[in-house]
Structures are given as C-alpha cells and as structure tokens.
Amino acid sequence: MGLVKYKYYFRKPKSEIIKDILYWLMIAGAIYIAASSPRFASSFVRKYQKQKKYSRKKIYDAFYQLRRRGLIEIKTEGNQIYINLTEEGRRKAGYFQINDLKIKKPKIWDRKWRIVIFDISELKKIHRESFRGKLKEMGFRLLQKSVWVHPFDCEAEIELLREFFGLKEQELRLIVAEKIGREIEVRSWFKI
DSSP: OOOHHHHHOOOOOOOHHHHHHHHHHHHOOSSOOOOTTTHHHHHHHHHHHHHHHHHHHHHHHOOOOOHTSEEEEEEEEEEEEEEOHHHHHHHHHEEEEEHHHOOOOSSSSOOOOEEEOOOGGGGGGHHHHHHHHHHHTOOEEEEEEEEEEEOOHHHHHHHHHHHHTTOOOOEEEEEEEEEOTTTTHHHHHHHH
C-alpha cells in the first residue's frame, strides 16, 4: 500500500507541475537568476526537483510548455537568465492562487468576527456570483443579504480576492468586530 502512494507521488500529471511552477513564479514575482556558470540552470532544476520530486525532463517540459503558451518569458542577457510571468501568466497563476485559497484555523480563537460586506453592481454580476461562491468555499456564512461572517483572520485572503476581482474599497469592506448579534447561533455555525 505504501509503495502505491509512493509511486503516485512521483507520477504527478504535467498540468500539476505547470500549476506548481506558475504558482511558484507568481510568489517570487519576477525571478532574477544570476547565472554565473553554465551549470546554474541544471542546479536550479535539481533544487526544484528535490522540493517536489519531479523528474528533470518533466520540469524542462513544463517550462517549455509555459513558454510556448505565452505564460512566461525567458530572456538571457550575458550570463544572466531572467524568467518573468507574462500578463496572461499572472492571470493564470492568480487563478490557481485564488482556487487554492483557504483560511487557516488558529489554535486559539481571538474572539473577533470578520465581517465582509459587499455591494457589487449588476454590471459585474459574474464577479459578484464568483466572489459569493468563493466566500462560501472559504467557510464564510451568510449573516444577512451581502453580509458574510467568519471567526478567523482573513484580511490577506480578502485583499487577494479584492485584487483578483478588481473590486474597489466602496464595493467590498472587511470589518473586524468583537460582538455581533445572535452570537450563540453564529458560534454554533463554526463550532467555536
């Protein structure tokens, strides 16, 4: 049984490798690689290979696919290599980041409520519905129309959603409160 899991771990689909590379590039922003020796690229691949247990060929193929699809650009100037996400690459990487977004549950609750209020116009109906769906997926509960509540810190996650959906301050607000009405009922929703 353990051998099956071990084999599966090393046979991650190419799309997952591409997703991981895009995510990693997005986190790093624009990557600057000082390639002082011709062996730098291979040592870079070896390092990434150890982190995720991908074969060298799969990593090279994934970079080739990303470049061919216009998601990254690789420039060589002298003995330096620059790898950047293109605008399309940033959008795709942002989608992956949003797709995997989760709110971490702390060991001890700080007894504060995070309340998200939004008023997204009818012109942005798709954004509004997607945003609402993402709040549900992240564990928010509807307190009343367009007012959602969560007990754990989520400021960074909400800011990321604001940027991804292109929402303005007046369209989306995050409020941190110590008390809300119906607190016993709301606490039972989150089992706290």
